[in-house]
Amino acid sequence: MDYQPxxxxxxxxxxxxxxxxxxxLAFLLMVLDARFRYAESIRQAVALLAYPMQWAVLxxxxxxxxxxxxxxxxxxxxxxxxxxxxxxxxxAKDLLxxxxxxxxxxxLRRLHEARERLPRSSTLAEILYTGRDPFSRKIVIDKGRQQxxxxxxxxxxxxxxxxxxxxxxxLLAEVTLITDKEQRIPVEVVRNxxxxxxxxGGAAGTLDLSYTxxxxxxxxxxxxxxxxxxxxxxxxxxxxxxxRIERDAxxxxxxxxxxxxxxxxxxxxxLVLSREVNLPPPPVEAETAVKSGKQKRPRKPE
Amino acid sequence: xxxxxRPQRILLPANVGFMVLSLALALLFNLLPWRDVSGLPxxxxxxxxxxxxxxxxxxxxxxxxxxxxxxxxxxxxLLGQHAFAYSVLAFAALGLHRRILWFSPWRQAAHVLPxxxxxxxxxxxxxxxAGGMFPGLPYFAGSLIAAALWPTATFLLLxxxxxxESVDENRPI
Numbered sequence: 001m002d003y004q005p006x007x008x009x010x011x012x013x014x015x016x017x018x019x020x021x022x023x024x025l026a027f028l029l030m031v032l033d034a035r036f037r038y039a040e041s042i043r044q045a046v047a048l049l050a051y052p053m054q055w056a057v058l059x060x061x062x063x064x065x066x067x068x069x070x071x072x073x074x075x076x077x078x079x080x081x082x083x084x085x086x087x088x089x090x091x092a093k094d095l096l097x098x099x100x101x102x103x104x105x106x107x108l109r110r111l112h113e114a115r116e117r118l119p120r121s122s123t124l125a126e127i128l129y130t131g132r133d134p135f136s137r138k139i140v141i142d143k144g145r146q147q148x149x150x151x152x153x154x155x156x157x158x159x160x161x162x163x164x165x166x167x168x169x170x171l172l173a174e175v176t177l178i179t180d181k182e183q184r185i186p187v188e189v190v191r192n193x194x195x196x197x198x199x200x201g202g203a204a205g206t207l208d209l210s211y212t213x214x215x216x217x218x219x220x221x222x223x224x225x226x227x228x229x230x231x232x233x234x235x236x237x238x239x240x241x242x243x244r245i246e247r248d249a250x251x252x253x254x255x256x257x258x259x260x261x262x263x264x265x266x267x268x269x270x271l272v273l274s275r276e277v278n279l280p281p282p283p284v285e286a287e288t289a290v291k292s293g294k295q296k297r298p299r300k301p302e
Numbered sequence: 303x304x305x306x307x308r309p310q311r312i313l314l315p316a317n318v319g320f321m322v323l324s325l326a327l328a329l330l331f332n333l334l335p336w337r338d339v340s341g342l343p344x345x346x347x348x349x350x351x352x353x354x355x356x357x358x359x360x361x362x363x364x365x366x367x368x369x370x371x372x373x374x375x376x377x378x379x380l381l382g383q384h385a386f387a388y389s390v391l392a393f394a395a396l397g398l399h400r401r402i403l404w405f406s407p408w409r410q411a412a413h414v415l416p417x418x419x420x421x422x423x424x425x426x427x428x429x430x431x432a433g434g435m436f437p438g439l440p441y442f443a444g445s446l447i448a449a450a451l452w453p454t455a456t457f458l459l460l461x462x463x464x465x466x467e468s469v470d471e472n473r474p475i
Contacts, residue, residue, distance in 0.1 A: 015397070022367040050376035056330065135435060181434070181435050
């Protein structure tokens with residue numbers, strides 16, 4: 001005779017078995033997300049569940065900040081206005097020369113039969129909050145898929161590049177800052193046109209100019225701007241300034257630390273630039289070489 | 303026998319709707335647009351631990367996993383990171399639930415603190431392997447604050463179960 005416990009004692013699989021099952025499920029998701037980026041559809045579906053919550057949480061906060069703006073004192077407004085007027089006067093001179101320079105530049109480009117760069121459209125966005133993930137450097141802005149924000153777009157403020165859109169939600173978008181450990185930007189040194197790639201420094205809030213030869217012509221206080229080679233960032237945007245260089249004969253590469261020019265931590269308004277669409281296809285040799293070579297782990301979109 | 307001398311109340315059965323509501327409110331707290339997230343108590347983890355200790359028959363590792371998945375998707379964290387840590391947290395809390403309830407609220411908090419810290423250490427480990435950066439020691443302050451909130455959470459979350467079933471002037475519960 002088979003001894004079965006009464007059904008009200010039956011509590012399903014043992015806790016350890018359940019734990020094992022759910023841990024392996026979680027690990028599967030983590031590997032899918034971190035290595036292969038297949039999990040985006042799952043994330044979007046679950047995010048849909050959390051979306052009403054996000055909305056419910058954001059609405060009162062926006063109301064408070066809006067009413068705080070309303071009660072800005074008139075003195076502050078007057079002071080800002082005066083400062084802006086004097087700033088505008090200072091800038092007017094530069095703007096006038098800029099027009100002339102732009103026309104001259106366009107003419108020279110035509111002379112060189114260079115492809116004219118189309119002016120990119122841009123969207124003004126406001127930073128809602130810093131990302132809730134303490135392990136990465138991200139911010140969340142108040143424009144999303146409904147405002148045609150797409151993944152991979154560059155984000156700048158008034159003084160330089162601050163990051164790149166890495167994830168888009170219906171009403172929000174997540175921007176990975178250039179100081180994030182996983183973020184890279186192709187740059188060039190303004191002084192001599194030397195090309196390099198800048199890596200995020202992580203917690204320190206700095207950037208590293210990695211894999212630059214130890215004897216490369218980089219000096220302290222050099223300005224690094226985007227080179228525009230990848231087609232994601234328009235060329236000539238300030239990224240960082242070299243702050244410290246350590247050249248050690250034991251290593252093939254110099255250790256160069258840079259400080260971002262933009263206020264990656266303090267600005268409220270940012271500009272999201274649209275991507276350039278008319279890039280020529282990459283050369284054929286390069287593509288076949290990549291295909292025949294060993295399959296590398298997929299990189300983040302840059 | 304309890305270590306404190308206060309009278310022990312007979313509680314009403316817990317309402318599953320209230321449990322879901324409290325977890326949703328804790329999730330809302332976590333999703334508030336905080337300026338600085340280091341040192342923020344993880345309310346969802348705290349409420350999850352509470353229900354695992356008090357109602358182990360009504361909540362389990364599966365629910366913890368689902369809650370973690372929602373946290374991941376809404377947070378922009380690595381998908382599965384919170385799901386993994388919350389599953390382990392729920393397992394540990396379920397294993398300890400018979401022991402914890404014998405103690406007074408502050409001693410219960412001392413039991414909960416290592417659970418919450420362990421949960422954070424697991425997430426830290428997973429993210430360091432996946433290439434994240436070390437968020438600094440203030441990150442762990444969140445667990446200390448959450449554990450300090452345990453007695454308050456106990457009081458608030460048990461309130462609905464302390465209602466008298468029928469109001470009786472002569473027999474207040």
